Amino acid sequence: MPESVVGRALDDLTPVFSRFHTWRSLAAVDIRSKYRRTYLGPWWITASNGIFAFIIGTVSGRFLGSNMQEYLPFFITGMTIWGFVSSAIIESCTTLIQSGGLIRATNMPLVIYIMRMVQRNFIIFLHNSAVIPIVWLVYPWHVGFYALTALIGFFFLYVCVSSISLAVSIVCVRYRDVPPIVTALVQVLFFISPIIWQPSQLRGGHEVLLFNPIAHLLVITRDPILGKTVPLMSFGISALTALLCASVALAIYSRYKKRVVFWV
């Protein structure tokens, strides 16, 4: 009965909402714990991203011969968003494996562990993104209310990242050879997505922009911030990607969540 399968899968999703406070608070605790006894606290994240932006802006930009006024905002915004995507997905390989003890001792739903990790990386992303206004001060661009469209983009991005993380984490518990593969794949995605290169610099192979969902997710999150309008197609493809990722992840989760405790 397909209906009951779907129903059960949706039931598995409820802890994400009913225990929202659990994973959100635990993520905040993780961040506080990581930067305990430091002066800047989580703002170290911002600072390191700022140093990175400064180096790219002053050194690499000249080597690349790009127009910094245009390139630096593009690069820093894209890199900051990508940081969230890559760190969450790479961390998801070990999230469940490292929580083995707790998984065997409590009946906290597994999805909470994943949401805690994704949210933690999202908080890091928020700190990182504080660099964007600083770059704006140096190389101002036009910002309007349209920038708020990015919020829709981040919603889709968040859904995609948490879904992929959920699926990856379960596969990684079962097959311990997968984590290095995931790391390699994430790196490939970085190079085929418009982060260090701008779409306008492409001389050929524009399929990379059309068929790469990451490229669309970047467009709907980054472009509004940079004051560019987003093609509707990118919203459509991003929404579809989010739906697809969530369905696949939920199917895997629903089917294997009871087995994970025996695998960790």
Next chain:
Amino acid sequence: MKQVVVENLSVAFPISLSRPQSLRSELTKKLSRIGGRVVSDDSHGAVLALSDVSFTLKPGDRLGLIGPNGSGKTTLIRALAGVYDPSAGRIRADGVIVPMFDIGLGFDDEGTGYENIYIRGLIMGLTKEQISKRIDEIAEFSGLGEYLDMPIRTYSAGMSLRLMFAIATSVQGDIILMDEWLTVGDAEFRQKANARLRQLTEQSGILVLASHDTDLLRQTCNVAMYLANGKMCHFGKVDDVLRQMNEKQDAN
């Protein structure tokens, strides 16, 4: 009505997931001397940690689990807690289940005592408000005073245990699950802790306690189960089960 009904419960652990065949058979041979029964077909091996266990606990029942290492005590406790999914049979538990084992997990060494009360509370499924309501009581019971403002990294082993105990026992429930009686701290605290555990287990409808300590089981429980190799050998009044167990051991 608060009760626990377990029908034909079996829990199977998949083993040797990606090991070569020869190693697997070696392992299987070794495992069969203690622990559950090792079953294997062509593709998968599994340890049958519990097989075909059925029993019913009524309100007021305090069940003691006894048996050699690897007999399935912990597996049964974890299955009751909802950690392990039955591979066959079913468990019906009416009432709030309070797992009281592995109470030291999830703590953050760098965090203060207060922060850890909060973290552990969240993991146990409490909301911020519920934790705030309990925090004073937990702090007082732990007797740690101003140490609660210091990172638990600075605590002695006994002090951490006090905190873990105070948190774990701050929740009220109907069905308490314990893997070995919690013994913590110095003589004074141990007395206080024991009194609290007694009170908690008496208040709760049902207690399931796994232990090797027959005296403790006699004191605490009214019913007992003797497990061996994942099978329920005896179930009944605690004195009867312990006697039967002793007879069996003498016979060997």
